[in-house]
Amino acid sequence: MVAENSFLSWSNTSLNKRSQILSNIADLIEENLDDFTLAESIDNGKPIHLSKSIDIPRVSANFRFYAHAVTQFYSESHESQGLNALNYTLRKPMGVVGRISPWNLPLYLLTWKIAPALAAGNCVIAKPSEITPMTAFLLCEICEKAGLPKGVLNLVHGLGSETGQAIVEHPKVKAISFTGGTKTSEHIARTATPMFKKLSLELGGKNPNIIFEDCDYEKMMTTTLKSSFANQGQICLCGSRIYVQKTLYNKFKNDFVNRVSKLKVGHPIDDNFDMGAIVSKAHLEKIESYINLAKTNHNMNILCGGEKLILKSYPNGYYLKPCIIEVKDNKCKLNQEEIFSPVVTLMPFETENEVLNMVNDSLYGLSSTLWTQNLNRCMRMSQRLETGIVWVNTWLNRDLRTPFGGTKQSGVGREGGFEVLRFFTEPKNVCIDYNTEF
Numbered sequence: 001m002v003a004e005n006s007f008l009s010w011s012n013t014s015l016n017k018r019s020q021i022l023s024n025i026a027d028l029i030e031e032n033l034d035d036f037t038l039a040e041s042i043d044n045g046k047p048i049h050l051s052k053s054i055d056i057p058r059v060s061a062n063f064r065f066y067a068h069a070v071t072q073f074y075s076e077s078h079e080s081q082g083l084n085a086l087n088y089t090l091r092k093p094m095g096v097v098g099r100i101s102p103w104n105l106p107l108y109l110l111t112w113k114i115a116p117a118l119a120a121g122n123c124v125i126a127k128p129s130e131i132t133p134m135t136a137f138l139l140c141e142i143c144e145k146a147g148l149p150k151g152v153l154n155l156v157h158g159l160g161s162e163t164g165q166a167i168v169e170h171p172k173v174k175a176i177s178f179t180g181g182t183k184t185s186e187h188i189a190r191t192a193t194p195m196f197k198k199l200s201l202e203l204g205g206k207n208p209n210i211i212f213e214d215c216d217y218e219k220m221m222t223t224t225l226k227s228s229f230a231n232q233g234q235i236c237l238c239g240s241r242i243y244v245q246k247t248l249y250n251k252f253k254n255d256f257v258n259r260v261s262k263l264k265v266g267h268p269i270d271d272n273f274d275m276g277a278i279v280s281k282a283h284l285e286k287i288e289s290y291i292n293l294a295k296t297n298h299n300m301n302i303l304c305g306g307e308k309l310i311l312k313s314y315p316n317g318y319y320l321k322p323c324i325i326e327v328k329d330n331k332c333k334l335n336q337e338e339i340f341s342p343v344v345t346l347m348p349f350e351t352e353n354e355v356l357n358m359v360n361d362s363l364y365g366l367s368s369t370l371w372t373q374n375l376n377r378c379m380r381m382s383q384r385l386e387t388g389i390v391w392v393n394t395w396l397n398r399d400l401r402t403p404f405g406g407t408k409q410s411g412v413g414r415e416g417g418f419e420v421l422r423f424f425t426e427p428k429n430v431c432i433d434y435n436t437e438f
């Protein structure tokens with residue numbers, strides 16, 4: 001395997017040299033921002049302003065962050081006092097690791113794990129989603145220019161069940177970092193676990209957005225429009241379940257419907273639109289199945305949107321008007337299943353206990369958003385929310401040093417900061433006994 005042959009030299013490359021190469025990659029991505037931006041929007045359907053302001057800048061940030069973090073990554077030693085022994089811990093790169101990523105934030109998520117894996121001295125076999133391969137291809141050209149030696153990063157394209165499966169089951173691949181659907185991860189785990197591979201799984205979410213009457217109303221509203229519909233709602237962190245305190249409910253409902261109805265949906269590379277296209281025909285059909293369910297269920301009320309849009313100039317696109325569905329039963333399918341789309345549900349609540357019980361009654365536990373200006377309430381709620389991330393009066397506010405990931409069916413393990421450098425290294429404890437006699 002090419003990657004295996006490159007591992008010895010790459011893992012013995014100095015930290016500074018590895019750091020320099022990752023910084024070169026970051027520089028080259030920034031120099032080629034427009035090419036990457038256009039390719040990402042054409043491939044995924046996301047609005048070009050989103051590719052340009054979020055996706056591609058985050059790709060270069062991923063490399064730049066780990067170019068620095070790896071030079072600060074440390075390990076520890078333990079002096080066994082009285083026992084004349086000194087312990088120190090080595091954190092060695094694992095060898096060849098696998099990275100499999102999804103279509104929603106294609107290069108952003110692919111590189112979020114490639115960067116630390118390379119920084120830690122591993123060689124990587126990476127497979128982007130077959131639905132969005134373009135920017136991964138562009139990345140390869142950049143890496144070569146940046147001085148990354150051949151065989152260190154190996155991009156392979158193909159179907160999950162074939163190419164993805166081949167990565168997961170290859171005996172020389174020591175760890176699998178996967179971002180995608182919970183169902184797919186079960187399959188990957190069934191293959192990898194009996195082979196004793198390390199697994200990092202970043203999966204779906206059904207994230208609550210909890211709005212109390214004492215919130216900063218305009219900031220909440222502006223942010224909720226983003227947390228509901230950014231990237232057409234195809235972000236695992238989107239707040240797809242909205243719970244509003246009863247005293248604020250009718251005002252919020254009217255204002256939210258009014259603001260959402262004004263969102264403009266159109267071609268991804270036309271900067272005049274707020275939202276772009278749904279990623280594929282299959283995904284659009286999956287979303288429509290949930291909307292059709294709402295149309296026939298008397299406990300659900302479509303307040304706005306949900307209609308397919310046919311753009312005259314782009315008749316072959318998959319466009320959907322952002323949709324708000326008022327539901328009465330927290331256990332309904334629309335509140336329990338990840339739709340991964342521009343569809344949000346809306347429910348009222350009265351008390352903290354009532355909304356906590358509803359919010360935590362979920363198979364997922366990725367992120368929560370909480371809107372209140374009451375400090376005691378903020379502390380009480382954030383303690384009891386069963387999610388890996390809690391945003392208070394903000395959303396998608398990301399510090400790359402923080403542990404990132406979810407509980408329950410939202411994943412296994414944490415990414416970010418030094419957490420992921422620990423994932424991509426094997427700790428080895430060395431214990432030296434010494435004689436204190438002079």
Ligand code: TXE
Nearest residue numbers: 101102128129160161164165180181184202203204236340
């Ligand atoms: O993910 P998949 P998809 C959720 C969201 C979405 C659902 C499916 O609900 O609707 O997952 O999305 C590869 N062995 N999220 O279809 O199928 C596949 O080729 C090895 C949340 O994109 O899980 C792709 O590269 N690999 C998530 C990657 O897995 C396999 C973001 C993801 O594909 C494989 C995306 C197999 N057997 C989707 N089958 C998030 N948390 O951000 C597929 N793949």
